[in-house]
Amino acid sequence: MKNLTTSILLALPILVVSPTVMAASASASASASSDAVAKAVDVQFKKGASSANYYGKLKGNKYDSYTFYAKKNQKLSVKIAGGNVDTYLFHKNLANSVNVGEYAPEVDDKGYYTLPYSGEYELRVLQPRSQASRGKKPVYWLEISIL
Template identity: 35%
Template sequence: MKTNFKKLACITLLLAALPLVGFSQIINKKVSFAPGKSSTVIKGLLVGDQTIDYSFVAKKGQKLKLSMKADINAASFNVLPPGSDNVAIFIGENEGDTCELTLPNDGKYKIRVFQMRSTARKGTKVNYSIDMSITGSSSSSGDAKVSGTNYNATGELRSAKGSTPSTAKYGVIRQGNGRAEVHIKRKSAADRVFVFANGEWSCKSGGCDITYAKIGFDEWEVICNGNEKYYINDAIIYGG
């Protein structure tokens, strides 16, 4: 078999000209606030080309403030809006170590922390901290109380008992900073009360062993005692 060396040389030069792509895995973490607090300090360590995403939920119109400090001038951060994996609404390399934003949408945001390429490729270790606060709350008609109730919204959601599909009535109390209580109305039984906070579900009512999973872009499956299933979408939690 003859080898076309000219063709091989051209391919080699073309590959050499392509930009290097980082294959490091993104490390995902959640931002947690102490009860009753709207600020926190994120601390971490970057090693080489690591990228760390800190996720948090917030509402449209809230004010986000971030301020980063690092032991060497090599770390930066971006802010990504809900649903984005790459497009940022704040780019630290261009705009500096301090960020003040009015958030444009309800949903889950990400603070993406990384090293500058010049130090990342050397495997440099960088300690950093980010002062973070979220203040204010959106006041829209979607967050008004349903007349005669304590709920911000009511309606029906999908449910199931084992493999038998059904529906269930709900009422939701939105408490700000992405926290919500979802009250499920059950026939001839006490309400189920599920609490969503910091990206996690818990059960406020008794006699409920809960598991949950995100099963779509905007829907959660919450399972109580193994066979009692409820499907709660993000619009119930955040409004809109």
């Protein structure tokens, strides 16, 4: 009985501290992922327009995030000029991100990606890790079109 009491007394502080440690590490990783966003933009099309233009400059491992709403089967075109940057598309129903760069296999021969779902999409503009680790700061010009 004495050994059982000793074991419980030793285990009790671990049980009390563990949720605190887990919560702290979860919030730290959540803030680390949100720290990766350099700029967040809600894409707005002018009345009657089907495209919008943006300028950006990346630094390190940070990325610029562009969110927009679209309907299933609409066509997305992403044109980008400037530094060595990549564009990836996210949606809550997509299993993985989709490369929507100019020569990506997911893009048709006219440069369009057919959106598979209705709802909110996020387009991320980022630089390759090898470039980010060398301290590059690419400047880019972005055109997002939805037909």
